[in-house]
Amino acid sequence: QKEVEQDPGPLSVPEGAIVSLNCTYSNSAFQYFMWYRQYSRKGPELLMYTYSSGNKEDGRFTAQVDKSSKYISLFIRDSQPSDSATYLCAMTLYAGGTSYGKLTFGQGTILTVHP
Amino acid sequence: EAGVVQSPRYKIIEKKQPVAFWCNPISGHNTLYWYLQNLGQGPELLIRYENEEAVDDSQLPKDRFSAERLKGVDSTLKIQPAELGDSAVYLCASSSLGQGAGELFFGEGSRLTVL
Numbered sequence: 001q002k003e004v005e006q007d008p009g010p011l012s013v014p015e016g017a018i019v020s021l022n023c024t025y026s027n028s029a030f031q032y033f034m035w036y037r038q039y040s041r042k043g044p045e046l047l048m049y050t051y052s053s054g055n056k057e058d059g060r061f062t063a064q065v066d067k068s069s070k071y072i073s074l075f076i077r078d079s080q081p082s083d084s085a086t087y088l089c090a091m092t093l094y095a096g097g098t099s100y101g102k103l104t105f106g107q108g109t110i111l112t113v114h115p
Numbered sequence: 116e117a118g119v120v121q122s123p124r125y126k127i128i129e130k131k132q133p134v135a136f137w138c139n140p141i142s143g144h145n146t147l148y149w150y151l152q153n154l155g156q157g158p159e160l161l162i163r164y165e166n167e168e169a170v171d172d173s174q175l176p177k178d179r180f181s182a183e184r185l186k187g188v189d190s191t192l193k194i195q196p197a198e199l200g201d202s203a204v205y206l207c208a209s210s211s212l213g214q215g216a217g218e219l220f221f222g223e224g225s226r227l228t229v230l
Binding site: 034044046090103105106 | 219
C-alpha cells in the first residue's frame, strides 16, 4: 500500500462546476500538506500549502486537512477550462532536517474542465 | 526572475548508452532536488543537495546513477548505462531555506526515452 493514495480519475466536469479532489495517507507524522498543479509536459507548480489540520482559501481554491481522518481535499469553485491539468497532493514530515523538501506525492488526478 | 532551467527537454537513447541531464536552479536557492516522475505517477525524490553537499541520496540507484553539484549552483544527473525502465521524466527543483517546508519550484523536466 502506498503512503499517499489519490484517485487518478480522470475527472471531467463542465465549466463553472465545483471540483473536489482528495487524498488519503497512512503516515500520521505528516505535518505539511501541499497541492501542486501540473500542466501537460510541464513541471509541477505549487498551488496551495497548509500546515496541520484546518482550511485555507485562496481565490477559487480551498484546501482542507483532516489529520484525524488522514484525509486532505482541494476544492475548486467556478472551474475554468484553464484549470484543466493534473493535480498532485504532496506532504512532508518536518520543516527541517533530513525530511526537508522530501515530498511524498500522490499519483495525481487528471482534471478536464470543458466549456 | 528566471525559473528552474533544465536541459535537454527531450532525449532518446538506446539502452546501455549514457545520458546526462543539466539543471540551473533559481538564483539564490541553496537547496536543489532531483525527482523522478514515471508516467501516471507522482514525482519521487532521487537526491537533495544543500549547497554542494548531497544530504539525502538514499533513493538514488548508485549502481548506475550519479549526480553532482559543483560550486553549489548548477547540477548534473547522469545515468550510465541506461536501461529500458529508466524511461521517465527527470525533474529538477530548487528552494530556499527561508520558504516553507514544501515550497519547491520545479523545472519543466527532461523526458527520457530508452529504446
